[in-house]
Amino acid sequence: MAQAATAPTSMAANRPPTRLRAAAPQTKKTRASCSARPAQAAGESPGIADRGKSRPSCKTAPAWCRHWTGVGRLRDARIRQAGHTRHHAAHPIMQQSQPAAADCTSPFERTRFMTSTASIQTVGIIGAGTMGNGIAQACAAAGLDVVMVDISEQATAKGLASIAGSFDRLIKKDKLTEADKTAALARIRTGIDYALLDTAQLVIEAATENLALKLKILQQVDERVGPDVILASNTSSISITRLAAATGRADRFIGMHFFNPVPMMALVEVIRGLQTSDATHDAVRSLAERVGKTPISVRNAPGFVVNRILVPMINEAFFVLAEGVATAEDIDEGMKLGTNQPIGPLALADLIGLDVCLSVMEVYLEEFGDSKYRPCPLLREYVAAGRLGRKTRHGVYSY
Numbered sequence: 001m002a003q004a005a006t007a008p009t010s011m012a013a014n015r016p017p018t019r020l021r022a023a024a025p026q027t028k029k030t031r032a033s034c035s036a037r038p039a040q041a042a043g044e045s046p047g048i049a050d051r052g053k054s055r056p057s058c059k060t061a062p063a064w065c066r067h068w069t070g071v072g073r074l075r076d077a078r079i080r081q082a083g084h085t086r087h088h089a090a091h092p093i094m095q096q097s098q099p100a101a102a103d104c105t106s107p108f109e110r111t112r113f114m115t116s117t118a119s120i121q122t123v124g125i126i127g128a129g130t131m132g133n134g135i136a137q138a139c140a141a142a143g144l145d146v147v148m149v150d151i152s153e154q155a156t157a158k159g160l161a162s163i164a165g166s167f168d169r170l171i172k173k174d175k176l177t178e179a180d181k182t183a184a185l186a187r188i189r190t191g192i193d194y195a196l197l198d199t200a201q202l203v204i205e206a207a208t209e210n211l212a213l214k215l216k217i218l219q220q221v222d223e224r225v226g227p228d229v230i231l232a233s234n235t236s237s238i239s240i241t242r243l244a245a246a247t248g249r250a251d252r253f254i255g256m257h258f259f260n261p262v263p264m265m266a267l268v269e270v271i272r273g274l275q276t277s278d279a280t281h282d283a284v285r286s287l288a289e290r291v292g293k294t295p296i297s298v299r300n301a302p303g304f305v306v307n308r309i310l311v312p313m314i315n316e317a318f319f320v321l322a323e324g325v326a327t328a329e330d331i332d333e334g335m336k337l338g339t340n341q342p343i344g345p346l347a348l349a350d351l352i353g354l355d356v357c358l359s360v361m362e363v364y365l366e367e368f369g370d371s372k373y374r375p376c377p378l379l380r381e382y383v384a385a386g387r388l389g390r391k392t393r394h395g396v397y398s399y
């Protein structure tokens with residue numbers, strides 16, 4: 001996919017805190033719905049083994065296939081943590097695709113599966129900027145060890161300061177203790193030498209959104225880290241399949257699209273490239289859950305899921321404005337009250353940057369070749385006039 005600007009996800013940073021808080025307690029919600037499950041589901045519904053998949057039973061499976069048992073235990077533990085029983089087939093974890101036994105065709109593959117699923121304890125992060133330090137914070141707060149590398153000590157120091165500041169805000173809101181902060185910060189090591197990444201079982205690339213730069217970084221990391229290590233990219237717009245192809249481990253490469261600000265936003269889009277293996281996908285979904293996020297599985301496609309839906313909606317709001325259907329204020333008010341969005345699409349466009357919205361639509365138009373993605377002429381007009389939104393103090397609205 002051609003390069004697109006990256007900001008659409010950053011709009012999330014500007015959502016009111018109430019909204020952000022509302023996104024977090026997912027587990028509680030799930031637990032509540034589970035406690036009301038019918039007795040039949042608890043006692044009689046089929047478990048994982050009986051869900052129509054050709055899974056060998058634990059007793060009869062050959063020794064090399066015992067990873068099934070391991071997967072079952074891990075999932076059971078996660079389900080129990082969320083207040084479910086193993087037999088509650090409605091739980092989302094039960095809906096996840098099981099890795100096929102056929103995935104494990106060689107001892108090497110099987111060893112890799114076990115390693116990647118069960119033993120990610122250190123996460124390497126490339127880039128200490130907005131997203132890199134946010135991911136580092138979320139991982140460290142969840143008890144994982146983190147190594148975060150950037151191109152200068154200044155950048156890593158800035159990233160660490162940002163994490164400390166974010167922890168301080170959580171302490172002020174009584175969501176964290178000083179001791180938690182100290183412990184989490186102690187789990188983060190930083191530096192400018194990629195050798196630091198040698199201890200990681202998962203490396204997440206969160207460097208500047210530039211295709212050539214990312215390809216170079218990923219090739220370097222691929223040569224450096226062990227064969228079992230999973231590589232992930234937090235790119236907003238570059239094809240995961242394309243990045244994966246630059247490495248010698250396309251099956252162990254995946255997209256992990258976090259949202260900004262990472263510590264507050266619950267979602268991670270887990271994006272499978274063409275050759276991403278089931279084992280890699282499962283390990284990364286599981287890791288996302290360990291850091292308190294809710295993953296959704298996405299096939300590699302321009303804009304993934306959220307931006308693919310969000311930016312065309314903004315573009316449509318410009319069409320509605322251009323046709324004089326309603327004023328900007330009424331369009332935003334209508335979408336806020338009528339669809340329960342925290343901010344209207346035109347105000348959101350001003351936050352993201354009108355140039356970014358335009359560039360994303362242009363990428364969709366080019367990649368899909370479908371006229372439904374044509375940018376609204378009014379959007380083009382505003383961008384041509386330099387009305388880029390809040391950053392130029394004038395977009396749809398004046399600031």
Ligand SMILES: NC(=O)c1ccc[n+]([C@@H]2O[C@H](COP(=O)([O-])OP(=O)(O)OC[C@H]3O[C@@H](n4cnc5c(N)ncnc54)[C@H](O)[C@@H]3O)[C@@H](O)[C@H]2O)c1
Pocket residue numbers: 006007008009010011126127128129130131132149150151152155206207208209210213217234235236237257258259260
């Ligand atoms: N900002 C967002 O809202 C957002 C949301 C989702 C995804 N993303 C994606 O996350 C990635 C990072 O975005 P960001 O907003 O954090 O950018 P940023 O500019 O804040 O940070 C990028 C960091 O990468 C570092 N870097 C550059 N080259 C490097 C190298 N060779 N090795 C190590 N570090 C290097 C830079 O010094 C900088 O600190 C991008 O791919 C972006 O598309 C951004």
